[in-house]
Amino acid sequence: MKKLLKLGIPKGSLQDATIALFKRSGWKINVNGRSYFPDINDEDIECALCRAQEMSINVESGVIDAGLTGKDWIAEHQSDVHVVSDLIYSKVSAKPARWVVAVAGDSPMNTLEDLQGKTISTELVQFTRRFFKERNIDVNVKFSWGATEAKIVSGLADAIVEITETESTIRAHNLKVIHEIMQTNTQLIANRAAWEIPAKREKIEQIALLLQSALVAGRLVGIKMNVPETVIEKIVSLLPSLNAPTVASLYKSTWFSVETIVDQSMVRDLIPVLIKEGAEGIIEYPLNKVL
Ligand SMILES: Nc1ncnc2c1ncn2[C@@H]1O[C@H](COP(=O)(O)OP(=O)(O)OP(=O)(O)O)[C@@H](O)[C@H]1O
Ligand SMILES: O=P(O)(O)OC[C@H]1O[C@H](OP(=O)(O)OP(=O)(O)O)[C@H](O)[C@@H]1O
Numbered sequence: 001m002k003k004l005l006k007l008g009i010p011k012g013s014l015q016d017a018t019i020a021l022f023k024r025s026g027w028k029i030n031v032n033g034r035s036y037f038p039d040i041n042d043e044d045i046e047c048a049l050c051r052a053q054e055m056s057i058n059v060e061s062g063v064i065d066a067g068l069t070g071k072d073w074i075a076e077h078q079s080d081v082h083v084v085s086d087l088i089y090s091k092v093s094a095k096p097a098r099w100v101v102a103v104a105g106d107s108p109m110n111t112l113e114d115l116q117g118k119t120i121s122t123e124l125v126q127f128t129r130r131f132f133k134e135r136n137i138d139v140n141v142k143f144s145w146g147a148t149e150a151k152i153v154s155g156l157a158d159a160i161v162e163i164t165e166t167e168s169t170i171r172a173h174n175l176k177v178i179h180e181i182m183q184t185n186t187q188l189i190a191n192r193a194a195w196e197i198p199a200k201r202e203k204i205e206q207i208a209l210l211l212q213s214a215l216v217a218g219r220l221v222g223i224k225m226n227v228p229e230t231v232i233e234k235i236v237s238l239l240p241s242l243n244a245p246t247v248a249s250l251y252k253s254t255w256f257s258v259e260t261i262v263d264q265s266m267v268r269d270l271i272p273v274l275i276k277e278g279a280e281g282i283i284e285y286p287l288n289k290v291l
């Protein structure tokens, strides 16, 4: 039977992070062997694996109702799709990635203008051509099938336009970044006609809401502690929180239980301070969703 929503899952760099995010959001996606049609535990959704590079083309044409892909490839194709939600994650982190112009580390080229008349290798050909044309810099943009960083080292190109997330590939080839041309992150996009169908839109919005809440939850943790009455005001003043922390009295005691949600990056600095100020029995726990 035909399902309500055909959903594109990006095959490749974003695949594992996307399936993991769906799992945290309450959907199990199972990729079976060589099949490009994974199972999902939702009778309204039919999943299809699709390359990130062509997702927006298939969403625009309506072959797929909605899908996840990078902002970069939507821009490359100038696809006419409805952007439902920005989901800030990349291959290995919950951060955007960057498309940069890079040259050999010892190159005398340091600015975009220095690339006048030079050869640039990239997978993102159309976007790169438009970028340089808008700046009246005449360059020869050549399509790269991948391993693009190697093309500077082997002398096949003077510069590259390439995506970087951790910069390890740039460093491994002794390149230097001379310009950032775009930041990119994953986006949930929908076919414009599908978006106008209430039942489809409702399902897409449900997916957007839960993916977003699982992403936010991934950055936060809960902390809970016991605090004597004498230092309660001081401890509360130290706690950053989404809202005010919850403070409850401990049964037949002058102590309080204090609970709050904080950014996980600050926990390692916060906990020693809380202990020093008199908090005890501190526990930290992960969150599944924050709505
Ligand atoms: N670290 C990363 N490296 C490459 N692409 C990334 C990274 N993080 C996020 N992306 C996004 O993944 C999408 C490209 O993924 P895709 O798997 O299709 O290309 P790829 O990694 O070049 O694939 P492959 O090289 O295996 O053919 C883009 O939208 C890009 O923005
Ligand atoms: O900044 P980093 O964390 O090193 O990640 C960026 C690198 O990862 C991707 O390569 P991919 O594995 O897709 O190989 P490819 O160049 O052959 O496409 C991308 O094309 C960069 O080379």
Ligand SMILES: [Mg+2]
Binding pocket: 146, 147
């Ligand atoms: Mg690649």
